[in-house]
Amino acid sequence: MNLHPRWIFGFAAVLALTGCLRAQRSAAADAQDNREADLAITYTEQYSNLVSASTFWHGGGGAELSAPIYRGLGMTANVAGTETSNAANSGVGLTLVTANFGPRYTYRHPLGRQRNRSLAIFGQALGGLAWGFNSYFPSTSGAQTNYVSSDLQLGGGADLGLSRHFGLRLFQGDWLRTEFPNGTTNVQNTLRLSAGVVFRIRQRQ
Numbered sequence: 001m002n003l004h005p006r007w008i009f010g011f012a013a014v015l016a017l018t019g020c021l022r023a024q025r026s027a028a029a030d031a032q033d034n035r036e037a038d039l040a041i042t043y044t045e046q047y048s049n050l051v052s053a054s055t056f057w058h059g060g061g062g063a064e065l066s067a068p069i070y071r072g073l074g075m076t077a078n079v080a081g082t083e084t085s086n087a088a089n090s091g092v093g094l095t096l097v098t099a100n101f102g103p104r105y106t107y108r109h110p111l112g113r114q115r116n117r118s119l120a121i122f123g124q125a126l127g128g129l130a131w132g133f134n135s136y137f138p139s140t141s142g143a144q145t146n147y148v149s150s151d152l153q154l155g156g157g158a159d160l161g162l163s164r165h166f167g168l169r170l171f172q173g174d175w176l177r178t179e180f181p182n183g184t185t186n187v188q189n190t191l192r193l194s195a196g197v198v199f200r201i202r203q204r205q
Contacts, residue, residue, distance in 0.1 A: 035202065037067040038159070040169050042196030044080050046096070049189055050088040051182050058084035058094060062194060066104055066122075076104040076124050078153065080192070087135070094135040098176065100128035100153045116164045123156035130178045139181035152177045159198050167198040 044062045049055050062080030069075060078100045085093040104124035111117040130151040137147040155174030161167040176190040 037065060037201045038167075039199045039201060040064040040066075040159070040172075040196055041199075042080075042169055042172065042194040044082060044192060044194045046082050046176070046193075047191040048087075050090065051184055054088040054090070056084060056086075056088040058082040058087070058096065061196075066106075068106075072106050072108075074104050074106060075102070076126060077101045078126055080194075092136045095133040096178075097131045097133070098128065098151055098153070098178075100126035100151065102126035102153075111161075116161060118161040120159040120161065120167075121156070122159070124154070126153040127151065128153075130176075130180075132178075132180050137181045138183040144181070147180050149179045151179070153192075155192070157194070161198075161200070164202070165200050167200065169194065169196045169198050171195055 040063070042062050042064065043059075045057060045059045047055060047057055060080065060082035062078060064076060064078045066074050066076040079098070081095070081097045083093070083095045087094045102125050104122050106120050106122040108118050108120045111119055128151060130149045132147045132149070133145070135145060135147075137144045153174050153176050155172065157172030158170045159167050160170050172192075172194040174192040174194075176192050178188045178190070179186055180188055182188070
Protein backbone atom coordinates (compact mmCIF):
# COMPACT_ATOMS: atom_id res chain seq x y z
CA MET A 1 0.00 0.00 0.00
CA ASN A 2 1.42 3.40 -1.01
CA LEU A 3 0.59 6.31 1.26
CA HIS A 4 0.65 9.90 0.09
CA PRO A 5 4.01 11.57 0.99
CA ARG A 6 2.24 14.31 2.94
CA TRP A 7 0.63 11.75 5.27
CA ILE A 8 3.92 9.96 5.91
CA PHE A 9 5.76 13.26 6.42
CA GLY A 10 3.18 14.38 8.96
CA PHE A 11 3.26 11.08 10.82
CA ALA A 12 7.07 11.09 10.97
CA ALA A 13 7.08 14.67 12.24
CA VAL A 14 4.67 13.84 15.07
CA LEU A 15 6.72 10.82 16.15
CA ALA A 16 10.04 12.64 16.09
CA LEU A 17 8.87 15.82 17.79
CA THR A 18 6.92 13.89 20.43
CA GLY A 19 10.06 11.97 21.32
CA CYS A 20 12.02 15.19 21.75
CA LEU A 21 9.32 16.71 23.96
CA ARG A 22 9.52 13.68 26.21
CA ALA A 23 13.25 14.30 26.53
CA GLN A 24 12.50 17.91 27.42
CA ARG A 25 10.19 16.85 30.25
CA SER A 26 12.89 14.57 31.69
CA ALA A 27 15.26 17.55 31.75
CA ALA A 28 13.02 19.29 34.31
CA ALA A 29 14.54 17.16 37.06
CA ASP A 30 17.89 18.90 36.48
CA ALA A 31 16.40 22.37 36.03
CA GLN A 32 13.47 22.76 38.42
CA ASP A 33 13.12 26.50 37.81
CA ASN A 34 12.98 26.43 34.03
CA ARG A 35 12.08 24.31 30.98
CA GLU A 36 13.28 25.20 27.55
CA ALA A 37 13.44 23.91 24.01
CA ASP A 38 14.75 25.33 20.74
CA LEU A 39 12.68 25.03 17.57
CA ALA A 40 14.64 25.75 14.38
CA ILE A 41 12.87 26.30 11.06
CA THR A 42 15.39 26.09 8.22
CA TYR A 43 15.85 26.31 4.49
CA THR A 44 17.77 23.24 3.36
CA GLU A 45 19.88 22.37 0.33
CA GLN A 46 21.29 18.87 -0.20
CA TYR A 47 24.10 17.70 -2.48
CA SER A 48 23.68 13.99 -3.17
CA ASN A 49 25.17 11.24 -5.30
CA LEU A 50 22.78 9.22 -7.47
CA VAL A 51 25.03 6.39 -8.68
CA SER A 52 28.83 6.47 -8.55
CA ALA A 53 29.97 10.01 -9.52
CA SER A 54 26.56 11.40 -10.57
CA THR A 55 25.65 14.23 -8.20
CA PHE A 56 22.82 16.75 -7.91
CA TRP A 57 21.28 19.43 -5.68
CA HIS A 58 17.78 19.30 -4.22
CA GLY A 59 16.18 21.91 -1.98
CA GLY A 60 13.45 22.19 0.62
CA GLY A 61 13.14 22.84 4.33
CA GLY A 62 13.18 21.31 7.76
CA ALA A 63 12.23 21.61 11.42
CA GLU A 64 14.46 20.68 14.33
CA LEU A 65 13.45 20.56 18.00
CA SER A 66 16.13 20.23 20.67
CA ALA A 67 15.84 20.07 24.46
CA PRO A 68 18.52 19.95 27.20
CA ILE A 69 18.92 16.96 29.49
CA TYR A 70 22.02 17.71 31.57
CA ARG A 71 24.38 20.64 31.15
CA GLY A 72 25.36 20.76 27.47
CA LEU A 73 23.91 17.35 26.62
CA GLY A 74 20.47 17.17 25.05
CA MET A 75 18.24 15.36 22.58
CA THR A 76 17.23 16.46 19.10
CA ALA A 77 14.47 15.52 16.65
CA ASN A 78 14.89 16.54 13.02
CA VAL A 79 12.42 16.32 10.13
CA ALA A 80 13.41 17.56 6.65
CA GLY A 81 12.06 17.33 3.13
CA THR A 82 13.68 18.15 -0.22
CA GLU A 83 12.70 17.70 -3.86
CA THR A 84 14.03 17.79 -7.39
CA SER A 85 12.34 17.05 -10.70
CA ASN A 86 15.53 16.05 -12.52
CA ALA A 87 18.15 14.26 -10.42
CA ALA A 88 21.60 14.45 -12.05
CA ASN A 89 20.01 15.23 -15.45
CA SER A 90 18.53 11.73 -15.48
CA GLY A 91 14.99 12.85 -16.20
CA VAL A 92 13.91 11.16 -12.95
CA GLY A 93 12.75 13.19 -9.96
CA LEU A 94 13.10 12.59 -6.23
CA THR A 95 11.17 13.66 -3.15
CA LEU A 96 13.15 12.85 0.00
CA VAL A 97 11.81 13.04 3.57
CA THR A 98 13.91 12.16 6.64
CA ALA A 99 12.94 11.84 10.30
CA ASN A 100 15.84 11.46 12.74
CA PHE A 101 16.37 11.49 16.51
CA GLY A 102 19.43 11.39 18.75
CA PRO A 103 21.83 13.14 21.14
CA ARG A 104 23.30 16.63 20.78
CA TYR A 105 26.02 18.47 22.69
CA THR A 106 25.85 22.27 22.80
CA TYR A 107 28.41 24.82 24.00
CA ARG A 108 26.94 28.26 24.72
CA HIS A 109 29.04 31.39 24.99
CA PRO A 110 27.51 34.72 26.12
CA LEU A 111 28.04 37.76 23.89
CA GLY A 112 28.68 41.02 25.70
CA ARG A 113 26.70 42.05 28.76
CA GLN A 114 23.28 41.25 27.35
CA ARG A 115 22.08 38.11 29.07
CA ASN A 116 19.98 36.84 26.19
CA ARG A 117 22.63 37.23 23.46
CA SER A 118 24.78 34.16 22.99
CA LEU A 119 26.55 31.97 20.46
CA ALA A 120 25.67 28.28 20.63
CA ILE A 121 27.87 25.75 18.83
CA PHE A 122 26.53 22.20 18.63
CA GLY A 123 27.33 18.75 17.31
CA GLN A 124 24.93 15.85 16.97
CA ALA A 125 24.55 12.21 15.91
CA LEU A 126 21.08 11.21 14.72
CA GLY A 127 19.49 8.15 13.20
CA GLY A 128 16.11 7.28 11.77
CA LEU A 129 14.29 6.70 8.51
CA ALA A 130 14.33 8.20 5.02
CA TRP A 131 11.42 8.04 2.58
CA GLY A 132 11.99 8.39 -1.15
CA PHE A 133 9.01 9.18 -3.40
CA ASN A 134 8.29 9.76 -7.08
CA SER A 135 11.64 8.34 -8.18
CA TYR A 136 13.24 5.16 -9.51
CA PHE A 137 14.71 2.54 -7.16
CA PRO A 138 15.97 -0.59 -9.01
CA SER A 139 16.33 -3.74 -6.91
CA THR A 140 16.45 -7.51 -7.33
CA SER A 141 12.71 -7.67 -6.75
CA GLY A 142 12.02 -5.08 -9.45
CA ALA A 143 11.96 -1.31 -9.79
CA GLN A 144 9.97 0.75 -7.28
CA THR A 145 8.90 4.40 -7.28
CA ASN A 146 8.72 4.69 -3.46
CA TYR A 147 11.11 3.23 -0.89
CA VAL A 148 11.85 3.44 2.85
CA SER A 149 15.46 3.32 4.05
CA SER A 150 17.30 3.60 7.35
CA ASP A 151 19.62 6.61 7.57
CA LEU A 152 22.39 8.19 9.61
CA GLN A 153 22.91 11.93 10.11
CA LEU A 154 26.10 13.39 11.63
CA GLY A 155 26.94 17.09 11.85
CA GLY A 156 26.65 20.34 13.71
CA GLY A 157 26.18 24.07 13.44
CA ALA A 158 25.94 27.43 15.17
CA ASP A 159 23.03 29.49 16.53
CA LEU A 160 23.10 33.19 17.34
CA GLY A 161 20.73 34.10 20.16
CA LEU A 162 19.32 37.61 19.65
CA SER A 163 16.70 37.76 22.40
CA ARG A 164 15.06 35.61 25.04
CA HIS A 165 12.80 33.89 22.50
CA PHE A 166 14.44 34.38 19.09
CA GLY A 167 17.67 33.63 17.30
CA LEU A 168 19.25 32.70 13.98
CA ARG A 169 20.65 29.43 12.78
CA LEU A 170 23.73 30.84 11.11
CA PHE A 171 24.88 27.55 9.64
CA GLN A 172 24.30 23.82 9.90
CA GLY A 173 26.17 21.14 8.00
CA ASP A 174 25.38 17.43 8.12
CA TRP A 175 26.49 14.23 6.44
CA LEU A 176 23.46 12.08 5.59
CA ARG A 177 23.85 8.41 4.66
CA THR A 178 20.91 6.54 3.10
CA GLU A 179 20.51 3.04 1.67
CA PHE A 180 18.13 3.28 -1.27
CA PRO A 181 18.40 0.64 -4.03
CA ASN A 182 20.37 2.06 -6.99
CA GLY A 183 21.54 -1.04 -8.86
CA THR A 184 25.14 -0.75 -7.59
CA THR A 185 26.24 0.08 -4.04
CA ASN A 186 22.73 0.80 -2.65
CA VAL A 187 24.34 3.60 -0.59
CA GLN A 188 23.97 7.37 -1.00
CA ASN A 189 26.05 10.09 0.68
CA THR A 190 24.55 13.55 1.02
CA LEU A 191 25.91 16.89 2.20
CA ARG A 192 23.06 18.78 3.89
CA LEU A 193 23.38 22.56 4.37
CA SER A 194 20.81 24.53 6.35
CA ALA A 195 20.14 28.00 7.77
CA GLY A 196 17.10 29.69 9.27
CA VAL A 197 15.46 31.01 12.43
CA VAL A 198 15.32 29.62 15.98
CA PHE A 199 12.48 30.06 18.45
CA ARG A 200 13.27 29.37 22.11
CA ILE A 201 10.35 28.06 24.12
CA ARG A 202 10.63 28.64 27.87
CA GLN A 203 8.17 27.61 30.56
CA ARG A 204 8.51 28.70 34.14
CA GLN A 205 7.47 26.17 36.71
